Amino acid sequence: xxxDFVRYLxxxxxxxxxxxxxxxxxxxxxxxxxxxxxxAASKAGTxxxxxxxxxxxxxxxxxxxxxxxxxxIGFLALTAPISAxxxxxxxxxxxxxxxxxxxxxDLSGETxxxxxx
Amino acid sequence: MSALELLVHATSLSLGLLLLAxxxxxxxxxxxxxxxxxxxxxxxxxxxxxxxxxTFAIRSGLMLYLDIAIALGLAAFLATIALARYxxxxxxxxxxxxxxxxxxx
Numbered sequence: 001x002x003x004d005f006v007r008y009l010x011x012x013x014x015x016x017x018x019x020x021x022x023x024x025x026x027x028x029x030x031x032x033x034x035x036x037x038x039x040a041a042s043k044a045g046t047x048x049x050x051x052x053x054x055x056x057x058x059x060x061x062x063x064x065x066x067x068x069x070x071x072x073i074g075f076l077a078l079t080a081p082i083s084a085x086x087x088x089x090x091x092x093x094x095x096x097x098x099x100x101x102x103x104x105x106d107l108s109g110e111t112x113x114x115x116x117x
Numbered sequence: 118m119s120a121l122e123l124l125v126h127a128t129s130l131s132l133g134l135l136l137l138a139x140x141x142x143x144x145x146x147x148x149x150x151x152x153x154x155x156x157x158x159x160x161x162x163x164x165x166x167x168x169x170x171x172t173f174a175i176r177s178g179l180m181l182y183l184d185i186a187i188a189l190g191l192a193a194f195l196a197t198i199a200l201a202r203y204x205x206x207x208x209x210x211x212x213x214x215x216x217x218x219x220x221x222x
Contacts, residue, residue, distance in 0.1 A: 053186070
């Protein structure tokens with residue numbers, strides 16, 4: 001009974017997660033600019049991998065495996081914004097300009113790195 | 118349809134979708150006009166691969182694959198950080214056509 005319920009739940013979570021990952025990849029291919037591509041990849045990709053790890057946690061019925069999967073989701077949700085922010089900042093500062101459709105540009109005065117790494 | 122059959126079909130569907138997503142990431146990795154696009158495509162490729170390993174853990178029933186997925190996520194984070202630092206230290210203000218995206222200036 002509980003095994004069947006958990007299997008249905010894991011199947012739904014798996015399909016949702018893989019759809020999110022697929023849409024992240026399509027966004028990387030189709031969007032026009034580095035920054036818009038980064039917006040697709042770092043949000044939808046994280047949610048997709050998170051849903052799949054949640055499916056693993058649901059189907060295992062084991063507190064150790066479920067805890068490891070939840071820790072993995074937390075790690076993914078913690079590191080994806082950091083790496084996306086660092087990549088966007090270093091791309092901007094090393095000369096990749098956004099397209100003209102950008103309305104607000106908070107980094108416009110800051111064209112060089114503050115210190116040499 | 119029993120729950121186990123549904124689960125097998127769901128894992129097949131998501132393995133196919135994730136394989137397609139990995140192929141698209143490789144296409145962007147080859148096309149990508151700038152270095153930053155290639156770094157982003159590598160990052161997304163490893164994120165999709167974490168999902169692929171998780172799906173394979175469910176399909177095979179071996180939960181040890183989960184540890185591999187977590188370790189891959191850690192390595193991908195460090196690789197993206199290192200590549201972004203490399204991008205920052207390469208040419209701080211050079212305006213080559215290699216760096217500018219299409220349609221700018």
